Amino acid sequence: MTGWPDDDVILYDGVCVFCSRWVRFVIARDAARRFRFTPIQSDYGTRLARAFGIDPGDPDTNAVVHGGIAYMKSDAALTVLSMLPRWGWTRMLFAVPKPLRDAVYNLVARNRYKIFGKYETCFVPDADMRARVLE
Structure with missing residues (x-):
């Protein structure tokens, strides 16, 4: 897919402990504040997921929009990591x-809830992080 209006947006499963830690990992290293985030459970995240062909009720991947292109699975993770300082x-x-x-x-995706756990609701970001979350 191309032409998504927002760029450098990471779509993640907001109730997944591992996925939420991934977001915190990126935020801690993204000194340029390049990336923004949206949980798949939000209105914006659900629209983004559907546009990418991801089932919002049973997400099997995170995704990142970079350069107007949606990257998924390992391509998404490596695209994000490769843009972080020292990564x-x-x-x-x-x-x-x-x-x-x-x-x-x-x-990992199939077993993420078993291995890392699951929140009852989307985790609540702190004030600094909240400024970078699209809902």
Whole structure:
């Protein structure tokens, strides 16, 4: 998909503990404040998910819009990581075949609630983070 009006937006599962930690990880390292975030459970996140063909009721991937293009699964994670200071080295992981990268991604995604847990509702970001959340 191309042409999404907002850029550098990370779509994530807001009730997933692992996914919420991912957002905090990115925020802590994104000194340029490039990325914004939207939980899939928000109105904006649900619209974004549907536009990308992700089931908002059973999300199996996070996504990032960068340069007007939606990246999903391992491509999304590596795209974000590669743009963070001191994490540019992760670009070399794109050399790993996508089917292999996505197989690992899918294994974690399928088991994320069992391994990391699940919030009853979307986690509530602090004031600094709230300014970067699109709902």
